[in-house]
Amino acid sequence: MRAGARSRWSFGPHVSEKTGAFNAYIRSQTIGVSLQDSEGPRKKSPEELAAEQKATSEISGPLTEFLNKKVTRREAISTVGKIAVGVVVVAAAGAGAAYYLTRPTGPTVAEVVIGCPFPLSGGSSGLGQDSQAMAQIFQDQWNANGGFKGLGGAPLRLIFIDNETDPNVGRTVADTLVNTDKVSAVQNGFLSGLALTESEETEKAGVPMVTGSSSNPSLTTRGFTHFYRLWIGDDKLALKQFQYLKDELLKNNPGTTVKNIAILNDDTLFGTGAGKFYAASNNDPTYGGYNIVSNITFHGPATDVTSQVLQLKSAQPDVLFTAMSFVADAVLFQKAFKQYNLDFATMFSSAGHLNPPYQQLGSDAYFPISRLPWSPDLLVTKPWEQKWQGLFKAKTGKDMYSYPCDTYSCLNTICDAVNRAKSNDPAKINTALQSTNLGPDDVMEGYDGVQFSSTGDNTKAKTLFVQLLSDNVWHTVGPSPVAAYKAVFPQPTWADRAAGKIPSPVKV
Amino acid sequence: MAIEPTALIQSILAGVFVGAIYSLVSAGLTLIWGTMRIVNFAHGALMMLGMYMAYWTWYFLGLDPLLSALVIFPTFFALGYAIDKFLLRRIIQASSVAQLLITFGLTLFIQNVVLYFWRSDIRLVTTSYSSLYWHAGGLVFDAPHVIAFFAAILCGIGLHLFLTRSSIGLAIRATAQDREAAQTVGIETKRIFGMTFGLGTALAAVAGAIITSYYPVNPDSGNQFLFLAFVVVVLGSLGNYLGALVGGLIIGVVQSTTGYVYLAQAELPLAFVVFLAILIFMPEGLFGKRLRR
Incomplete structure (x- = not known):
């Protein structure tokens, strides 16, 4: 653009109108008179008027001078450009801040800890050790698949503790899990006697417990609100x-x-x-x-x-x-x-x-x-279980059987609830468990899935009759x-x- | 339910058969108590270890549990001697609570070592006579129980001969009778303690070995017998091995016939009623010296 060709823009009439209102507002803010004063205009004293005039002259002077200033096109374009750049910079900074504040920040929870009080010694220790093996496989697989999606990939950590196939020991270890280890949930094994005492401790602490084949009916007729069973009552x-x-x-x-x-x-x-x-x-x-x-x-x-x-x-x-x-x-x-x-x-x-x-x-x-709840014939009707059969066999040298399958399904039920709860807080997990709705392929057994009644019984459970x-x-x-x-x-x-x-x- | 005489005799026989095993387990326990004044809570665990050794020698070498008992006896004698030398000798003068705790700790140690190496699965030994039965007069005799019974009786006789005829056996009995007096006459009591614990351990292990032909082996197996063995030991008078041999048979028969004649769930309660009745009327046990006021 040539230097002599620059034109002048005048904001004169508009500016003066706006300046009046603007100055009035400024004045009102400066001298403390509210425009919405409900008492109406008040007659001012000479001192007040003098002070008001002085203030107005101090403020309106430079502003009026600035607003009445005539600018060249180049200056206008330059100003607009600066403003545009400013807007872009501010917008970028805002977007950055917004991104920073809402970015995925990795696991908000370091890990989710689930307690597994299993009979690792005593009369049913064989079953307990096999259940432990399946639980370890589940933990490895779960973490290898990215952990808890609802918690930014937080890993699962299982704590195994031996209840010695003794209900009294079970009570003690359950107390340790909920009060010392502060687990988010407990997966009980399969013995009703153990589930009975252990669940008393978890219920008191408000920690949910999910059990597999503990089939004594009294377990779900106690009015407990943190106890869930996948299998059917005796x-x-x-x-x-x-x-x-x-x-x-x-x-x-x-x-x-x-x-x-x-x-x-x-x-x-x-x-x-x-x-x-x-x-x-x-x-x-x-x-x-x-x-x-x-x-x-x-x-x-x-x-x-x-x-x-x-x-x-x-x-x-x-x-x-x-x-x-x-x-x-x-x-x-x-x-x-x-x-x-x-x-x-x-x-x-x-x-x-x-x-x-x-x-x-x-x-x-x-x-x-x-x-x-499970038989090897399900390996045919649910082919995805064959992978787990292979992993279990590699770890224990045995074929998969009903109790380890229970362990899988219990843990999957709990982990599903944790994901939906998006928290490792036992209370939130418990609430999520109440609305569990899993399908047939979310469990290994021949169930239609998992959905809990108000008593904690699985309404989708079914039984198979098996013969050796x-x-x-x-x-x-x-x-x-x-x-x-x-x-x-x-x-x-x-x-x-x-x-x-x-x-x-x-x-x- | 009508009681059938044949079935009653069968249940008495079953009681005698299992009672002989109680006797053998109890004999070792009472020997240790009588001589060393130690209540050995590890006795059941050592019995279980004997069962495992019988199982593994059968599994890898095909050795019959009865034959493996011949190897198990010296092995566990040595093990018992070592336990005394390196562990018990240090607490022989300690309080009875300390002694209880250390034998209990030993139980936990043994059980957990077994769990670690062999897991807790039950294991079955199958011998050529595992499914051998004899029928006579309406009674059924199964070879594993009968053979285990005679093996237990042989061990009992051998123990009696050893304690009454051998110089070491006499020294053990002398030490049991009066430790200070035994020392005074030149008996090396520390060595006797080691031999006593070795002998008691070997008896428990052999008892475990000879029942593996019909009883499942797992890390908890010994505990089922230990509980009743304590009853037998007190019943037959603490420290009296002959009392233990007889007491074992009594408990076995009471348990078995109660289960048949009355109720299975009354087996143990009635065994304890008999136990309490004998202690009330004979506080020193069946074969103890009369207590003097």
Whole structure:
């Protein structure tokens, strides 16, 4: 642009109008007179007027001079340019500040700590150690996949503590976890007696506990608000077993009749509870009505079981309902059944029989029927579990079985809640647990998923009936819609077994 | 339920069979108490260790548990001697609380070492006679229990002969009778303590070994027997090995017949009722000297 060509812009008339209002405002602020004074204009004293005039002249002078100043186009463009640059700089700084304040800042929580009081010694330590192995695998996998997404990738840390398969020790270790280690949640194992005492401590501390197969019904009828169970209570399970006996086993095998039954349970919370519910289910007008010819509670783990087996031998039940917590007892009883030629059409079992070492008995171990949330047949219907089966086998040398699967599902349920809670605060996790809604592939078991009722029971839980068939694998034999194999019923007698008459597994 | 005579006899026999094992475990326990005045809480853990050694020798060498007992006895004698020399000798004059704590600590140590190396899975030994049964007069005799019973009886007889016929056995009994007097007549009591603890340990381990043919092995196995062994020891008079042998049989039979005749859940309570009744009327136990006021 040429120097002589610059034109002048005048803001004159506008400026003067604005200056008047502007100056009035400035004056009002300067001398303390409010424009919205509700008392209206007041007559000012001569001193006040003099002071006002002086102030006005001091302020309006330079401002008026500045605003009335005529600027060249170049100056105007320059000024506008400076303002634009200023705006850009301010905007950039604002955006930077906004970004700084809202940027992802990494984990706001350093880690999420979950307590695992497992029976690492004592009568159920085998199950506890396998559950621990699965929990460690879960922790590694979870952290390798980026940790808690809801907490900026904070890692999961599990604290394992041995409850010695002793409910009293369980109470102490639960107290340590919630009050000393300050865990965000607790994953209990599978024994009802342990869940009972441990959950009293977690409930008091307001820390949520999620348990897998602790099936004693009393656990979810205590009014606790921080206790959740994935599996079904023994009261319902017992009735389902009677239902399965009548609707499937007897119906499909009309040549076999069952009149007399016996109940055999140990003296743990699980054992006595399950025994009681077997007896109660026999009162059911539709599925019960058998003669209970023997009802035995023994002290487990036992050193000798001869007297109990002799009682059963005298009673001659057609079907035996058992509830043994310890695998050592399951082994002793099965050996004694063989020794005294004690035959049943079938034996319903649980817990102790499902512990893999029971299968070391080989062909003597075959054919008890049990109710389980998981069976190896699910590896076919849920192929993603095969990865976990491989990891578990590599770590323990064993095939995956029901209890480690429970551990996976419990931890996944808790971690899902932590992610949704976006916090490691137990209270927030508890609130998130209450609104859990997981699908079938979020758990390893044959459940439809996980959703908790107001009592903490999983409304999507289902049971499978499994039988240890002659390939020494627990196969799904019921209920019929999900059965993979045909149930062996009645089971072969000991004489038949000795003669080699052991039926092979038959797929449905 | 009608009581069948055959079944009753069978339950008594079962009681005798398991009672013999209680006796053998208790004999070692009472020997240690009688001589050293130490209540050995590690006895069950040492028994369990014997079970594991029997299992592993069977697993790797195919050795029958009864034969492995011949190796286990000297091995555990040496182990017991070493435990006394390096651990117990330091607290032999200490308070009984300190002694209890150290044997309890030893239990925890042994159990956790076993858990660390072999995990807690139960393990079963299968021998050629594991599924061998004899039927006679309506009674069933299973080979593992019968063989374990006779092995326990043999051990009991051997223990009796050793303590009554050998010079070391006499020295052990003399020390048990009066420690100061034994020292006065030249018995080296420290060495006797070591041999006593070694002998007690070996008996527990052998008892463990001979039941592995029918009883599952796991780190908790010994505890099931230890609890009853304490009852047997007190019942048969503290320090009296013959009392322990008889007391074991009594507890075994009471436990087994109660389970058959009355209620399985009454087995242990009734065993304790008998235990308390004997202590009330014979406070010194079945074979103790009469207490004098």
